[in-house]
Amino acid sequence: MNKIKGDYHTHSEYSHGKGDLVANIESAINKGLTEIGITDHGPQTFNFVRLGVKDAEELIEIKERIEVLNKLYPEIRILAGTEANIINEEGDLDVPDYILEELDIVAAGLHLLILPQSIETALRLVFDNRFMYRFFPGKRARIREWNTRAVINAVKRHQIDFITHPGYKLDIDTYKLARICAQEGTCLEVNARHGRLTEGFVRAAMETDVRFVINSDAHLPASVGKLEPALKIVKDLGISDDRIINYQGFTGRHS
Numbered sequence: 001m002n003k004i005k006g007d008y009h010t011h012s013e014y015s016h017g018k019g020d021l022v023a024n025i026e027s028a029i030n031k032g033l034t035e036i037g038i039t040d041h042g043p044q045t046f047n048f049v050r051l052g053v054k055d056a057e058e059l060i061e062i063k064e065r066i067e068v069l070n071k072l073y074p075e076i077r078i079l080a081g082t083e084a085n086i087i088n089e090e091g092d093l094d095v096p097d098y099i100l101e102e103l104d105i106v107a108a109g110l111h112l113l114i115l116p117q118s119i120e121t122a123l124r125l126v127f128d129n130r131f132m133y134r135f136f137p138g139k140r141a142r143i144r145e146w147n148t149r150a151v152i153n154a155v156k157r158h159q160i161d162f163i164t165h166p167g168y169k170l171d172i173d174t175y176k177l178a179r180i181c182a183q184e185g186t187c188l189e190v191n192a193r194h195g196r197l198t199e200g201f202v203r204a205a206m207e208t209d210v211r212f213v214i215n216s217d218a219h220l221p222a223s224v225g226k227l228e229p230a231l232k233i234v235k236d237l238g239i240s241d242d243r244i245i246n247y248q249g250f251t252g253r254h255s
């Protein structure tokens with residue numbers, strides 16, 4: 001049987017997570033993993049208080065700590081990354097390209113919990129998805145199109161390794177996104193933390209040639225490597241192991 005090598009989406013206390021880097025790494029080793037990604041939230045993650053790194057440069061500080069930890073823990077390959085926010089329709093990220101280039105893993109996601117940097121983003125991303133989508137069903141198609149366009153533009157314009165939890169809390173056309181991701185070499189995440197909610201998107205995406213990555217999205221060290229709900233989804237849908245990068249080990253666009 002093939003074996004999962006790594007979990008490539010975990011948070012530490014540098015962003016929304018509770019544990020320090022060492023706790024995440026030791027938890028991964030205890031689960032038998034040989035690779036782990038540290039992907040703290042980009043700086044614009046916000047919900048009354050800051051939930052992301054304090055600024056994009058902090059991702060480089062984390063990377064420097066990870067370089068030291070890689071020497072201390074030779075049994076595991078520790079990858080430095082981020083889960084950047086897609087912050088507008090053009091697909092801009094809240095981490096500049098010169099920092100992304102330094103990282104081993106560039107993940108990006110569309111989140112409601114961000115501090116909008118423009119009126120357009122406040123209206124289209126936050127207000128529409130939080131309020132209009134819920135109460136005005138007639139607006140849903142337009143909101144879904146906007147969301148899809150934002151993510152597709154991000155995939156086209158940046159070297160993104162994978163899109164985190166597509167469709168989670170924000171409606172997107174995953175088939176359309178998956179087609180572009182397949183062309184651009186970007187994977188789609190099957191997120192273990194959001195469990196069954198992701199099944200519909202995987203079903204739509206699997207019709208394309210896109211590849212998948214399975215991640216815990218752990219915010220606690222104990223959750224690192226907890227991939228079972230996502231593994232169940234891909235098994236139930238009959239997705240072959242060679243389409244899931246966790247079995248081969250991480251060969252990102254930056255690492």
Ligand SMILES: [Zn+2]
Nearest residue numbers: 083109164165
């Ligand atoms: Zn996320």
Ligand SMILES: [Zn+2]
Nearest residue numbers: 009011083217
């Ligand atoms: Zn996350």
